[in-house]
Amino acid sequence: MSDVIQLLPDHVANQIAAGEVVQRPASVVKELLENAIDAQADSIKLLIKDSGKTLIQVIDNGIGMSATDARLSFERHATSKIRKAADLFHIQTKGFRGEALASIAAIAQVELKTKQENTAFGTKITIEGSKVMSQEPIGSPKGTSIAVKNLFYNVPARRNFLKSDKVEIRHIIDELQRVALAHPAISFFMYHNENEVYHLPQSNLKKRIVGIFGKKMNEKLVPILEETDLVNIEGFIAKPEFAKKKRGEQFFFVNHRFIKSPYLNHAVKTAFEGLITHAHHPTYFLFLEVPAESIDINIHPTKTEIKFTNEQELYAIIRATVKHSLGQYNVAPVLDFNRDPNMDTPYSYKDKQPDKEPEVKVDRNFNPFQHKKTASWEALYTEAKDQKTHIEPIHSDTENSTQDLFQDTSTTAKSITQQLQHKYIVSTIKSGMVFIHQNRAHQRILYEEFLTKMTLGEPSTQQLLFPMQLQFDKTDIQLLLELKDDLESSGFQFGAISKESVTLTGVPTAIDEQKVMGVLENIIAIDKEDLPDANFSPVDFIAKTLAKSMAVRVGQPLSATEQEDLVNTLFNCKEPQLSPFGLPCFTTITSNEIDQRL
Ligand code: ADP
Ligand code: MG
Numbered sequence: 001m002s003d004v005i006q007l008l009p010d011h012v013a014n015q016i017a018a019g020e021v022v023q024r025p026a027s028v029v030k031e032l033l034e035n036a037i038d039a040q041a042d043s044i045k046l047l048i049k050d051s052g053k054t055l056i057q058v059i060d061n062g063i064g065m066s067a068t069d070a071r072l073s074f075e076r077h078a079t080s081k082i083r084k085a086a087d088l089f090h091i092q093t094k095g096f097r098g099e100a101l102a103s104i105a106a107i108a109q110v111e112l113k114t115k116q117e118n119t120a121f122g123t124k125i126t127i128e129g130s131k132v133m134s135q136e137p138i139g140s141p142k143g144t145s146i147a148v149k150n151l152f153y154n155v156p157a158r159r160n161f162l163k164s165d166k167v168e169i170r171h172i173i174d175e176l177q178r179v180a181l182a183h184p185a186i187s188f189f190m191y192h193n194e195n196e197v198y199h200l201p202q203s204n205l206k207k208r209i210v211g212i213f214g215k216k217m218n219e220k221l222v223p224i225l226e227e228t229d230l231v232n233i234e235g236f237i238a239k240p241e242f243a244k245k246k247r248g249e250q251f252f253f254v255n256h257r258f259i260k261s262p263y264l265n266h267a268v269k270t271a272f273e274g275l276i277t278h279a280h281h282p283t284y285f286l287f288l289e290v291p292a293e294s295i296d297i298n299i300h301p302t303k304t305e306i307k308f309t310n311e312q313e314l315y316a317i318i319r320a321t322v323k324h325s326l327g328q329y330n331v332a333p334v335l336d337f338n339r340d341p342n343m344d345t346p347y348s349y350k351d352k353q354p355d356k357e358p359e360v361k362v363d364r365n366f367n368p369f370q371h372k373k374t375a376s377w378e379a380l381y382t383e384a385k386d387q388k389t390h391i392e393p394i395h396s397d398t399e400n401s402t403q404d405l406f407q408d409t410s411t412t413a414k415s416i417t418q419q420l421q422h423k424y425i426v427s428t429i430k431s432g433m434v435f436i437h438q439n440r441a442h443q444r445i446l447y448e449e450f451l452t453k454m455t456l457g458e459p460s461t462q463q464l465l466f467p468m469q470l471q472f473d474k475t476d477i478q479l480l481l482e483l484k485d486d487l488e489s490s491g492f493q494f495g496a497i498s499k500e501s502v503t504l505t506g507v508p509t510a511i512d513e514q515k516v517m518g519v520l521e522n523i524i525a526i527d528k529e530d531l532p533d534a535n536f537s538p539v540d541f542i543a544k545t546l547a548k549s550m551a552v553r554v555g556q557p558l559s560a561t562e563q564e565d566l567v568n569t570l571f572n573c574k575e576p577q578l579s580p581f582g583l584p585c586f587t588t589i590t591s592n593e594i595d596q597r598l
Contacts, residue, residue, distance in 0.1 A: 011130035014106035025052025026171035034094035036060035051168035061143040064116040178258035184208035216471035238283035240275035246525035271322035432590035440579035442551035447580040450543035459491040461506040
């Protein structure tokens with residue numbers, strides 16, 4: 001048989017390589033931004049159209065390329081950044097594989113314009129699917145502009161695989177944030193569909209963080225600084241009271257390169273131990289400077305994971321440094337190893353850092369359940385019980401059929417209702433007792449109320465005497481704008497919305513003003529995840545989030561009327577048996593069961 005092995009043509013090889021390098025528009029953004037930084041630019045513009053699906057353009061004022069280099073830059077393994085294998089162990093630049101431009105040009109229409117400083121003309125090259133379409137001299141300013149149009153135009157399968165515009169732009173913004181944080185001395189501009197997203201002038205790290213995440217960051221940040229033989233650490237952490245329920249703002253940079261490291265993240269988290277709950281994530285921006293030979297950045301194709309030679313030592317140093325800063329800036333008790341730790345007051349009492357959500361302020365005259373009175377909830381309870389499938393049937397024998405369950409309610413003593421451990425409401429019924437979980441039951445009630453109001457478009461709003469101005473970062477504002485209609489239908493009323501803040505003139509009735517920010521943050525948090533867009537219903541999600549944050553907590557004492565109203569209203573619900581998150585709201589113990597025990 002004849003030989004069958006052939007070398008793949010370049011454009012095919014490039015397309016295969018592109019599969020690894022370019023997962024989505026944000027990958028292109030990352031590569032182009034990194035090239036601009038490697039070219040020593042101090043001003044970089046990023047122009048995006050349609051979340052990068054139509055256009056991704058990066059314009060820099062760096063060193064530019066000669067005509068020959070410009071042409072060569074699109075060849076695979078063409079790089080100016082390493083020459084020999086040994087160079088791999090002390091890489092100072094972002095790129096070194098020489099794959100990015102070749103890959104991008106294989107799956108898009110690319111226009112490159114570039115000019116070096118002391119030359120009369122620059123070069124313009126257009127290239128499509130790895131084929132050079134034109135090359136000509138042009139007049140242009142010093143630096144490089146690369147426009148990547150119609151990404152995946154020749155790979156429809158990949159193009160169809162892209163997520164919604166909202167998700168893709170989020171990834172792009174994430175990339176820009178990482179690069180901009182790592183390089184505060186470079187100015188960045190970002191436009192999306194001609195709207196300015198970021199205008200970040202040259203500055204220092206603190207101002208850069210504030211420039212990206214909004215002015216509210218200013219008061220939150222505590223500096224970190226530590227120099228050891230192994231590593232220099234610099235950056236900021238946010239005070240524990242600003243820890244978030246979502247994982248958003250956690251940044252590690254190693255030698256100015258953003259990395260993900262669950263291991264080192266754990267080091268920071270343990271430094272916050274006792275100051276924040278397990279459900280919270282500390283915010284941090286930490287820059288590690290290590291000798292280039294002590295890391296291997298080569299293990300992951302998109303290079304956000306790296307391998308350290310001294311991982312365990314790093315862990316210990318990071319943890320100690322963060323702890324130290326928390327102590328030094330008086331946000332945590334200073335460590336004193338000579339003292340008996342048992343003598344210490346637990347952090348949560350000693351310092352004012354709450355380790356759980358502040359309790360709902362109880363307005364003694366306000367009864368959250370009183371609006372729906374029912375004469376006999378027991379009748380409704382019977383209905384509810386009959387509807388459900390998953391709760392144990394109360395009676396299996398016929399002599400106690402549900403019909404006669406409550407037959408003599410009118411003549412017998414009124415059922416007794418009692419709160420147990422500030423958690424359950426226990427009520428006697430003819431057949432025994434029902435235990436109602438107060439928090440879940442209230443969630444169910446509020447959830448159905450919100451859903452009804454939102455779908456009927458009849459929000460009940462409580463006007464604020466003093467409008468609240470809440471600070472958000474720009475991407476959060478974008479998400480709020482998208483959800484604005486749904487939020488309004490749940491009772492929120494918006495005043496002015498600027499790039500960094502939102503003014504609220506009204507909030508859903510009965511929502512605690514102090515909780516508004518937390519509620520909105522929770523709503524935004526979900527939207528940031530890569531959810532399959534199709535199944536996501538903002539209305540349902542907002543109703544759930546509101547219900548969850550407004551429901552009475554476990555631990556809250558309820559008056560007799562509140563208890564009764566909660567029970568009444570619960571059994572008036574469409575689906576009283578389950579909380580909006582699918583947990584049972586109540587259970588029963590029948591007198592039969594009690595009989596069996598006695
Ligand atoms: P790598 O960055 O790994 O070297 P790339 O494919 O990203 O590979 O780029 C190939 C080469 O093109 C780079 O090594 C660099 O010499 C040149 N180049 C790319 N972008 C720019 C730019 N914005 N300014 C100047 N030179 C650039
Ligand atoms: Mg590169």
